[in-house]
Amino acid sequence: MFSWLRKKRTEATAAADSGQPQAVVSDTPSANTPWPNAAQWLQRLEWTVLKRLDGQLQGDYRSLFRGSGLVLADLREYQAHDDVRHIDWNVTARMQTPYVREHQEDREIAAWFVVDLSASVAFGSGPTSKRQLACSIVTVLSKLLSQHGNHVGLMLFTGQDRAHSVVPARSGRRHLLHIVHQMLQAGQNQNQNQNPSQAQAVQTSALGPWLMQAQSVLKRRSAVFVVSDFISPPGWEKPLAQLARRHEVVAVRLRDPLEMAWPDNTGMLLVQDAESGEQLLVDGNDAAFRQRFAQHAQEREAALLSSLSQAGVDCLELNTDEALDQALLRFAQLRKRASQLSTGGRAAPLGSQRPVQAGGVHA
Numbered sequence: 001m002f003s004w005l006r007k008k009r010t011e012a013t014a015a016a017d018s019g020q021p022q023a024v025v026s027d028t029p030s031a032n033t034p035w036p037n038a039a040q041w042l043q044r045l046e047w048t049v050l051k052r053l054d055g056q057l058q059g060d061y062r063s064l065f066r067g068s069g070l071v072l073a074d075l076r077e078y079q080a081h082d083d084v085r086h087i088d089w090n091v092t093a094r095m096q097t098p099y100v101r102e103h104q105e106d107r108e109i110a111a112w113f114v115v116d117l118s119a120s121v122a123f124g125s126g127p128t129s130k131r132q133l134a135c136s137i138v139t140v141l142s143k144l145l146s147q148h149g150n151h152v153g154l155m156l157f158t159g160q161d162r163a164h165s166v167v168p169a170r171s172g173r174r175h176l177l178h179i180v181h182q183m184l185q186a187g188q189n190q191n192q193n194q195n196p197s198q199a200q201a202v203q204t205s206a207l208g209p210w211l212m213q214a215q216s217v218l219k220r221r222s223a224v225f226v227v228s229d230f231i232s233p234p235g236w237e238k239p240l241a242q243l244a245r246r247h248e249v250v251a252v253r254l255r256d257p258l259e260m261a262w263p264d265n266t267g268m269l270l271v272q273d274a275e276s277g278e279q280l281l282v283d284g285n286d287a288a289f290r291q292r293f294a295q296h297a298q299e300r301e302a303a304l305l306s307s308l309s310q311a312g313v314d315c316l317e318l319n320t321d322e323a324l325d326q327a328l329l330r331f332a333q334l335r336k337r338a339s340q341l342s343t344g345g346r347a348a349p350l351g352s353q354r355p356v357q358a359g360g361v362h363a
């Protein structure tokens with residue numbers, strides 16, 4: 001029996017070394033195994049995540065966004081960034097102040113994914129890394145949006161100054177597979193290029209310039225999902241707020257439990273920054289070090305949530321050790337509750353769910 005297992009393991013290793021596709025692909029491919037193709041990745045998520053969400057996200061398919069459309073939603077005073085074509089001249093003449101018309105946006109919207117696949121996103125303390133989590137959430141949301149006829153686009157960044165690839169917003173299953181293929185290919189290339197000898201050559205992520213580039217690419221009002229761990233030099237807060245003024249922005253934050261608390265009894269460890277290559281020898285048995293690490297993580301967490309709230313951006317937090325469907329359901333419930341509260345409706349209590357903060361939804 002054990003010789004048969006050794007034989008099968010040897011055949012699988014030989015197939016992986018030769019680059020030939022294998023018939024069976026694990027649910028969470030590690031850095032040493034080849035990533036599946038786009039069709040396999042989409043099929044797996046359709047069975048493990050989308051099937052669980054089937055029937056739980058149904059409801060009135062009225063858009064929550066204000067934008068171009070035919071149904072009048074509201075009237076408000078003109079602001080500097082408004083389009084003069086939306087001015088209601090009848091109301092302006094009566095009020096002696098410029099007023100603009102806001103419409104209920106059409107259901108068919110354009111959704112864009114600004115995805116960070118830099119070196120820091122490759123981290124994962126468990127079987128699933130933040131990079132694999134990013135590929136999964138983009139695939140699931142793209143599938144959910146495209147099945148209603150919405151167009152989906154992609155801006156992919158891998159640590160370079162400019163976007164690694166830009167996929168225009170379109171619809172259809174073939175287009176969805178193209179987006180998934182671009183992400184899986186970029187993730188696989190990052191895994192192959194990641195070794196200690198090349199650590200110094202890795203560029204640090206710069207979320208600010210990426211968001212500024214997204215503003216120049218996205219001409220029409222869209223729903224923008226910024227998928228990142230937000231481990232970036234400061235200066236991205238202002239571009240994010242500028243992007244949120246024109247578009248409906250949702251920050252999809254990727255987290256790992258090891259980034260919030262250092263485990264006990266790990267001994268002396270040599271840790272290395274994934275982007276800068278800087279190495280540091282730490283003592284995991286030192287209680288003072290673990291306390292400083294947790295305090296710094298909490299301060300960074302509070303500063304990040306404050307920046308997102310000030311920018312008026314909702315935040316969907318995804319952990320590598322959490323089921324993806326449960327996180328999406330929690331975020332959908334909180335977003336629906338925030339919409340009910342903003343329109344003066346009465347929202348049902350969510351029990352142990354996180355409270356809705358002023359300026360954004362954090363789930």
